[in-house]
Amino acid sequence: MAKRTLIAYQSKNGAAAKTARIVAEVLRTEFGHEVEVVDLKENKNPDLSGFDNVVIGSGIRIGMWYGRARGMMKRDFTGKKLAVYVCAMRAEGKPEDVVKAWNDYLQKRIDRWMKRVRPVAQAAFGGWYKSEDDPNDNNHDPDKVRAWAAELGRRLAAPADGNPVAWSAS
Ligand SMILES: Cc1cc2nc3c(=O)[nH]c(=O)nc-3n(C[C@H](O)[C@H](O)[C@H](O)COP(=O)(O)O)c2cc1C
Numbered sequence: 049m050a051k052r053t054l055i056a057y058q059s060k061n062g063a064a065a066k067t068a069r070i071v072a073e074v075l076r077t078e079f080g081h082e083v084e085v086v087d088l089k090e091n092k093n094p095d096l097s098g099f100d101n102v103v104i105g106s107g108i109r110i111g112m113w114y115g116r117a118r119g120m121m122k123r124d125f126t127g128k129k130l131a132v133y134v135c136a137m138r139a140e141g142k143p144e145d146v147v148k149a150w151n152d153y154l155q156k157r158i159d160r161w162m163k164r165v166r167p168v169a170q171a172a173f174g175g176w177y178k179s180e181d182d183p184n185d186n187n188h189d190p191d192k193v194r195a196w197a198a199e200l201g202r203r204l205a206a207p208a209d210g211n212p213v214a215w216s217a218s
Contacts, residue, residue, distance in 0.1 A: 052098055137176075
């Protein structure tokens with residue numbers, strides 16, 4: 049039977065939304081998943097029943113997760129496989145920024161909020177401040193998202209082994 053995957057994201061500028069669409073496309077076309085993409089602005093509490101996997105995505109502003117994505121991170125995912133990503137300009141910045149984005153925006157939040165079920169994959173991607181169309185303002189890399197989604201698809205097909213796939217923007 050096809051795996052059922054929920055991708056729940058919150059985005060203000062659009063990068064986390066675009067990331068969700070790319071991940072959905074890869075999981076559908078390359079791994080045959082049935083994927084539902086939910087914008088948490090429209091539905092802050094999506095029904096998790098029936099899903100094998102949950103992917104949570106958030107943009108980052110002033111170092112913080114968006115509120116509804118934060119709420120989503122704190123739910124009970126027992127019996128499901130999880131993946132988490134953030135979109136933040138610093139994730140594609142100077143080396144010290146990349147490390148900071150990974151540690152502060154991703155790892156610390158996972159450690160604090162996801163004590164029961166650990167993600168099988170996690171990632172920090174770039175974004176844009178004002179305009180996706182301005183190359184000087186956009187450091188979101190769709191190919192990097194596609195590569196991560198393919199690794200995620202492989203991970204979701206494998207038996208749980210408790211080892212998250214580390215994927216940084218460096
Ligand atoms: C008001 C504001 C604050 C921001 N603060 C940060 C920040 O602290 N760290 C960072 O890496 N990026 C920061 N950014 C860049 C965002 O991470 C970027 O806009 C990203 O695309 C947000 O995700 P979204 O497009 O899904 O909303 C900020 C952007 C705005 C507009």
